[in-house]
Amino acid sequence: MSHPHVHPVSSRPTAADLALPPALPYPDGWAALAFAAELKPGTVITRQLAGEDVVLYRLRDGRLRAVRPYCPHLGAHLGLATVEGGELVCPFHRFAFDADGRCVRTGYDTPPPRAALSRLPVREVNEAVFVWRHHDGREPDWEIPAWHLLDDRPLRHTSFEMPGYAQDVMENSFDLGHFITLHGWPQGELAAPVEFDGPRFHISMRVREKFPLVGMREVEVGVDGYGLAALHTDVHTRSLGLQICSLVMATQVAPARMQLRQASRFALAEPAGLPPLVARAVSRTVARLLAGPMFKRTIEFTSDDFPIWSTKKYLSPPRLAAGDGPIGAMRHWARQFYPPDHQEHLPAPASLTNRHGQEAAGGVGSHP
Ligand code: FES
Ligand SMILES: [Fe+2]
Structure with missing residues (x-):
C-alpha cells in the first residue's frame, strides 16, 4: 500500500509517532493481534497492545496462549x-x-520457584486472535461471536500499521x-435505524453501485460492530448473486497508532438451469478465479x-451537519469502552434523536 504513513505490521512505533498527543485513551475490550494462521504450533510472536508487548504462542497440541x-x-x-x-x-x-x-522446571534441574506467567484472556474466533485488556483489569464480560463464513477456502487476509x-x-x-x-458510492442510505445493543451495533444500508459491464445495481450492506475492535461487513448484490463478507479489525497498539487487519471471503450464487452438481462446480470455480481481484x-x-485516518485529528466536539450519518450516537455508544473519567465532549443526549441513532436516517446522495 503506497501511502506515506501506512506500513506492514511492524513491532515498534517510531519516536515521531509517539510524539503525537493521544486524543483518546486505549479502548477496553477485545483487540485482534494476529490471524490464527500466523500462529502455527510451536510459534512464538510478540505483538503490541495498548503500549505494551503481548507474547502469543501456540503449544504443540494447538492450544493458544497470550502472556505478558x-x-x-x-x-x-x-x-x-x-x-x-x-x-x-x-x-x-x-x-x-x-x-x-x-x-x-529450571534449566539446572533444581526445584522450580513458585512462579507463573501472567496470562491474558485470548480467543481464536473468525480465524483471528483476540486478546482482552481492560483499564480496570476486569475479566471479559462480552465476546466476539463466530460469524458465518461463506465457504471453506482459506481466508484471504492482510495487515497494516x-x-x-x-x-x-x-x-x-x-x-x-x-x-x-x-x-464514490453514487447513492447510499440507512435501510433501518442503527441498533445499539451493549458492545454491539448493527447498521443496514441500501446502496447503489456501478459495476463494470452490468451497470448500476442495488447492494445491501450490513455491518455488525463489536467493541472498538471488529467489524463484520456483509455486502450482498442479489441481482448478481454476489456476496462478500469482510472482517475489519482495528487495534490500538500505542498512543495514536493502530494496526488494521482485514480479511474477506466471497461467494457467487449457483447459476440457475444447471444440474445442481454442475451449478455448484461452476459457482465455486468462478468464485475461485475471482477471489484475488x-x-x-x-x-x-x-x-x-x-x-485520512493516518493524518486526521480526533475532534471533539465535531461540527456535524445533516447528511453525516449517526456519528453522534456512535460516539455516545463508544463511551462504554473508555475509562469513566475520560471526558468527551459529546452532543447532548437530547440531540441524539433516539438511542437507535435515527439522526440521519434519510441518508445522503439519494437522488430519486
Ligand atoms: S529463565 Fe531466567 S529470566 Fe527467564
Ligand atoms: Fe471509509
Missing part, C-alpha cells in the same frame, strides 16, 4: 522463548512453564457522507480511508 512479556525469573523477554511440547521455555535460564503458565485511532475505523461505518464523497477490491475500498 517478562519471564518471572529474571525478566527476560518471552518473545525470545521457544515452545517445547506443551511448555514455553525461556532462553535465559531455560525455566519452563506449563500450559497453565506455572513454572515446572499506521498512525490513527481504532475508534475512527468503527466510526467510519456511521459516516454515511464519506461513502459518497470519498469512496475481489479481495484486492475490498482492500482498495478500505485503503481509500488510510490517508
Whole structure:
C-alpha cells in the first residue's frame, strides 16, 4: 500500500509517532493481534497492545496462549522463548512453564520457584486472535461471536500499521457522507435505524453501485460492530448473486497508532438451469478465479480511508451537519469502552434523536 504513513505490521512505533498527543485513551475490550494462521504450533510472536508487548504462542497440541512479556525469573523477554511440547521455555535460564503458565522446571534441574506467567484472556474466533485488556483489569464480560463464513477456502487476509485511532475505523461505518464523497458510492442510505445493543451495533444500508459491464445495481450492506475492535461487513448484490463478507479489525497498539487487519471471503450464487452438481462446480470455480481481484477490491475500498485516518485529528466536539450519518450516537455508544473519567465532549443526549441513532436516517446522495 503506497501511502506515506501506512506500513506492514511492524513491532515498534517510531519516536515521531509517539510524539503525537493521544486524543483518546486505549479502548477496553477485545483487540485482534494476529490471524490464527500466523500462529502455527510451536510459534512464538510478540505483538503490541495498548503500549505494551503481548507474547502469543501456540503449544504443540494447538492450544493458544497470550502472556505478558517478562519471564518471572529474571525478566527476560518471552518473545525470545521457544515452545517445547506443551511448555514455553525461556532462553535465559531455560525455566519452563506449563500450559497453565506455572513454572515446572529450571534449566539446572533444581526445584522450580513458585512462579507463573501472567496470562491474558485470548480467543481464536473468525480465524483471528483476540486478546482482552481492560483499564480496570476486569475479566471479559462480552465476546466476539463466530460469524458465518461463506465457504471453506482459506481466508484471504492482510495487515497494516499506521498512525490513527481504532475508534475512527468503527466510526467510519456511521459516516454515511464519506461513502459518497470519498469512496464514490453514487447513492447510499440507512435501510433501518442503527441498533445499539451493549458492545454491539448493527447498521443496514441500501446502496447503489456501478459495476463494470452490468451497470448500476442495488447492494445491501450490513455491518455488525463489536467493541472498538471488529467489524463484520456483509455486502450482498442479489441481482448478481454476489456476496462478500469482510472482517475489519482495528487495534490500538500505542498512543495514536493502530494496526488494521482485514480479511474477506466471497461467494457467487449457483447459476440457475444447471444440474445442481454442475451449478455448484461452476459457482465455486468462478468464485475461485475471482477471489484475488475481489479481495484486492475490498482492500482498495478500505485503503481509500488510510490517508485520512493516518493524518486526521480526533475532534471533539465535531461540527456535524445533516447528511453525516449517526456519528453522534456512535460516539455516545463508544463511551462504554473508555475509562469513566475520560471526558468527551459529546452532543447532548437530547440531540441524539433516539438511542437507535435515527439522526440521519434519510441518508445522503439519494437522488430519486
Ligand atoms: S529470566 Fe527467564 S529463565 Fe531466567
Ligand atoms: Fe471509509
